[in-house]
Amino acid sequence: MGTADHRDSNAKTLLTPAIEAKNISHSFGAVQALVSANISVSAGEVKAIVGDNGAGKSTLLKVLSGLVIPDKGEIFIDGKSISFSSPVDALKSGIQTVYQDLALIDTMSATQNVFVGREQLSSNWILGKLGVVNDRHMHQEAIKALSDLGIKIPSLNATVRSMSGGQRQCLAIARAMLFGHKVIILDEPTAALGVHESAQVLSVVDQLRSKGLAILIVSHNMQHVFKITDSITVMRLGASVASRKTNETSPEEIVGLITGAISG
Template identity: 35%
Template sequence: MPHLAVQSVAKSYDGNPAVQEISFAVEAGQVLAVCGENGAGKSTLMKILSGATLPDQGAILLDGRPVTIDRPAAAGAFGIRTVHQEFSLLPHMSVAENMLLGRMPTRSLPLPGLRFVVDWPAANRMAGAVLTDFGFPDIDPRALVRHLSVAQQQIVEIAKALAAGPEILILDEPTAVLSASETEILFRRIRALAAQGTTILYISHRLEEIFEIADRIVVLKDGRSVLEGAVAELDEERLIRAMVGRPLSAIYPERRGSAGAAVLEVTGLGRDGAFEAIDFSVHAGEIVGMFGLVGSGRTEIAQAVFGARPADRGRIVLNGRARRFASPAQAVGAGLAMVTEDRKGDGLALEASVQDNAVLASYSRIARLGVINAARRHDLVAGQIADLSIRPAEPERPVRQLSGGNQQKVVLAKWLLAPDRDLFIFDEPTRGVDIATKAEIYQIMRDLAGRGVAVLLISSEMPEVLGLSDRVLVVRDGRLVAELPPAGLDAETVFAHAAGLPVPASGAGGTPPVLH
């Protein structure tokens, strides 16, 4: 008998169906991968299972018994714990407080009016034991969450769910900010939990992870479950076709044209504690990839170029003119665009509409003497919504209501509408987006290069770097350690430089990009 069964579940918002007909089953001790494009219904399904919203119809069965999960507390009572893609941690509280929130150990005091107090040593021991068992003993239970790195916060978010002893664990894009080694530790823990009988729902756009960790797969498309089966019976091509309705054999656009004059030249760039002696250039019409492991300094270099966190020393030349940007506003004024790593924190005004976000960098095109031409704004935004297939196609909808992939498209629309961009910086442009959206973003980047725009791509995804770049810059420990031409672009060589390992003698001709 399945541990969890979802039968014909449907949910609509304001008459618009989010999920229409979803059914699947998973047994205790299995890992079920839930796949689908952004907007396929995965987030709504997770909200239903975690008690954040009720379905309009259908049934949820636990061990064959219909249950009602009408609030998060009910999900918790049934042993369901969800790790959402967006953090729910309280930044000004400690790791232990976040992990044990609502379940903090107490001790009694023989004092009138003060019978119980938090047993802090016990709380720290409990949280530390969970973290150690998870595989991350170096995270201090006493540390404030706001002092942790993004990857450490993700680990604490997962550890919080583990501390509750889940019977069903739902993980939504858990590795989006984790390194390869951290991901492997997570996978070991997932396998151990499954061996103990925990049922796990694993949501990820990274197909190689799904084939590595899952036992079964269910594919959602347009709010319906369209494919379900054992991993051993499926392959990548069939999975992709089920998700997007067509094969994606050519996800990486063909390189065309040649590089022109240097648009960006960086010499001796340095910032204390972040990076040092950085020299590189990006030419018109080329895509230059920048690869490095987590903490290598690649994002900090891009931020310095864009004026978000200026360098302490060095020289930046844009189109032959020495520049020093003290703020992103100055960089934008000089013709730069940057798709930031954190789209929600840095790239979007979440409470504002799609329309208002899309025109943030292009008021010169829609306003005169401080007055906005509403018709002009509508036409420009409508064109981007159509060109980028932003869904739902509603300019007035708050951008926070869009899926992650569609939010990323709004970020792109903002910069594509900005006039006269000479240099585009893309920092992790496809993090957390589905494979079809990845293909669209890759085509946009190649089209920009085809029009003579210089493109700097920063990514932790090796296939992305190999599949798109005309040259690759490798960063390690805040220094540029290699610049590889097209003939030297293979996974083993790039990774060896990034990790400080011996470089393979074969050079080119190594592992080709894989789709994920």
């Protein structure tokens, strides 16, 4: 039946992750940071990676963003095997990562920060569209990206030094959104933020999901994890020990999986 076929093909699309890493192992000298870890996230899905300090969360994110080349394992984008030899390869595949330190440049304006580093991304759609990038275009694109996400910044021309932590985080996410057309990776985006600023960042994540992006987010905040995510992967001692749909688990079960009191 036509309807069933349609449903089947939809289901198949949903089942193919935007990005998937399988059996990833990696050591830093004597420290085995990742032990056959698995992770995947699909378009329109927000997935949390949780685990104790040292569980391997950041290293796994770095593998997905081309910063760490793993000793073993495979990465797939839309089901196709791919290998990254540098962060530029991941960027070109539409994967953008927002690290905890944000890497915003204090002495530059919000607009300049959104577009800094674009030289590496000459194949990016936005540059193709703009042709020669000039300040006015950059400014307009930055304003559009920020207003699309409902981010209010006092002045796009002021240096980011004058911005709050939440505004800086949102700016870094907006930048990731402009250049990342497939996967956005956020390493502890609310760790340094207050309640109000965290809410702003969570709302931006929600909007990225509704734009069909796949989002991976590392967070220690169980309240945020349960509020924002569709699914959760628990890491322990370098391995991915369990994955749950958020609406089929509880903070108690997740904490048990993190500590090892419950086995995955």
